Amino acid sequence: MKIVIIDYGAGNIQSIIFALDRLGYTATLSDDPEVIRSADKVIFPGVGEASSAMKKLGQHGLEEVIPSLTQPVLGICLGMQLMCRYSEEGKTSGLGIFDVDVIRFSDDLKVPQIGWNQIRELKTPLFDQIPENGYIYLVHSYYAPLCEDTIAVTDYGLPYSSAVWKDNFWGVQFHPEKSSALGEQILKNFITL
Amino acid sequence: MLTKRIIPCLDIKNGRTVKGVNFVDLRDAGDPVELAARYAQEGADELVFLDISATEEERRTLADLVHRVAERVNIPFTVGGGISSVEDVSRLLHKGADKISVNSSAVKNPRLIDELVAKFGSQCIVVAIDAKQIDGTWKVHLVGGKVPTELDLFAWAEEVERRGAGEILFTSMNHDGTKNGFANEALAKLSELVNIPIIASGGAGNRDHFLHTFTKGKADAALAASVFHFREMEIVELKQYLREQGIPMRL
Numbered sequence: 001m002k003i004v005i006i007d008y009g010a011g012n013i014q015s016i017i018f019a020l021d022r023l024g025y026t027a028t029l030s031d032d033p034e035v036i037r038s039a040d041k042v043i044f045p046g047v048g049e050a051s052s053a054m055k056k057l058g059q060h061g062l063e064e065v066i067p068s069l070t071q072p073v074l075g076i077c078l079g080m081q082l083m084c085r086y087s088e089e090g091k092t093s094g095l096g097i098f099d100v101d102v103i104r105f106s107d108d109l110k111v112p113q114i115g116w117n118q119i120r121e122l123k124t125p126l127f128d129q130i131p132e133n134g135y136i137y138l139v140h141s142y143y144a145p146l147c148e149d150t151i152a153v154t155d156y157g158l159p160y161s162s163a164v165w166k167d168n169f170w171g172v173q174f175h176p177e178k179s180s181a182l183g184e185q186i187l188k189n190f191i192t193l
Numbered sequence: 194m195l196t197k198r199i200i201p202c203l204d205i206k207n208g209r210t211v212k213g214v215n216f217v218d219l220r221d222a223g224d225p226v227e228l229a230a231r232y233a234q235e236g237a238d239e240l241v242f243l244d245i246s247a248t249e250e251e252r253r254t255l256a257d258l259v260h261r262v263a264e265r266v267n268i269p270f271t272v273g274g275g276i277s278s279v280e281d282v283s284r285l286l287h288k289g290a291d292k293i294s295v296n297s298s299a300v301k302n303p304r305l306i307d308e309l310v311a312k313f314g315s316q317c318i319v320v321a322i323d324a325k326q327i328d329g330t331w332k333v334h335l336v337g338g339k340v341p342t343e344l345d346l347f348a349w350a351e352e353v354e355r356r357g358a359g360e361i362l363f364t365s366m367n368h369d370g371t372k373n374g375f376a377n378e379a380l381a382k383l384s385e386l387v388n389i390p391i392i393a394s395g396g397a398g399n400r401d402h403f404l405h406t407f408t409k410g411k412a413d414a415a416l417a418a419s420v421f422h423f424r425e426m427e428i429v430e431l432k433q434y435l436r437e438q439g440i441p442m443r444l
């Protein structure tokens with residue numbers, strides 16, 4: 001099993017490496033398109049600001065590589081948001097894999113949303129053995145509204161997509177690597193897809 | 194539903210966990226990595242590591258400790274204490290910390306908050322504020338609460354929000370170590386004033402203190418140290434109690 005974490009300078013990568021270690025998997029970090037293409041599973045992390053992260057992806061020549069991948073790809077947090085069509089954060093276009101625009105939470109709410117919330121209406125094998133309304137850890141100010149690709153719903157002021165799926169691409173808004181045993185199960189599900 | 198968070202705080206000195214009463218008379222409360230793993234297993238929602246080392250030499254062990262904690266622990270954790278530059282933050286995040294808290298260094302140089310937010314994003318920048326109520330007004334204090342300033346707590350909280358901080362960790366010096374409850378009046382005012390999450394700190398002694406800091410203090414999270422370190426309170430029992438009282442809790 002060759003797992004590659006895309007390393008483009010915009011992610012809390014260490015936590016993902018450690019979480020995979022705890023599951024007994026070793027991941028490779030790379031920004032090399034050939035290494036990424038040859039992986040069995042690809043993890044696309046990301047924290048920080050959307051437009052600068054898109055610029056970094058461009059600098060590493062990865063804007064076209066990621067959408068062309070054919071093996072299972074998991075975008076985490078900002079990684080998921082960048083796989084969408086557009087983000088209101090920094091008014092940047094995304095990779096366009098998921099047909100949805102990422103927008104900011106209402107100022108009636110505390111923003112960022114930080115902490116543990118629940119996931120429901122779970123679909124696809126990514127959530128095998130995961131209970132409805134299980135708790136996951138999130139930190140974000142922008143969100144993907146419900147759409148055709150939604151495979152998990154979370155409520156914060158309104159229901160939104162906490163996970164999306166299309167073909168070989170999965171995206172999760174929450175941090176599975178920081179979501180205790182439940183998050184580790186989701187990572188394991190992705191790796192054994 | 195977004196839950197309220199219970200956060201054990203581990204005060205670290207020279208790589209060991211300590212907890213003082215009113216920040217003096219420190220007592221040793223064990224190995225930080227073991228304690229962190231235990232808390233994660235027992236249902237803590239997050240952890241905070243606060244390095245209270247007095248010297249650079251003692252502080253050097255922090256990055257290694259962060260690495261060892263990140264290897265073991267599958268919940269988020271924040272690291273604070275003596276952090277004063279982009280390089281400090283970069284090093285600790287690369288070792289596996291999820292969030293960083295800045296305190297005195299941000300008061301001395303508020304632009305540090307902007308720089309950190311621009312480089313790492315709001316989501317990982319916590320501003321810790323130690324304040325003391327003197328003659329009815331809350332004044333920010335520095336260096337672990339030892340040095341008073343003329344800065345008003347509420348004005349400073351608004352400023353750190355404006356500069357992009359993702360969260361505020363507010364410790365009341367009047368309440369810290371007393372076990373008489375949190376500073377709920379000030380907390381409620383803070384929570385209404387700013388639109389970012391507030392972590393309440395200082396004064397936890399019993400489970401109703403936690404309840405009231407969520408209901409009256411409108412806090413998003415509550416932090417405590419000694420009640421957990423010395424097992425005066427079990428985290429899971431505390432969370433069960435709070436849920437029974439109608440507080441959303443992850444169990």
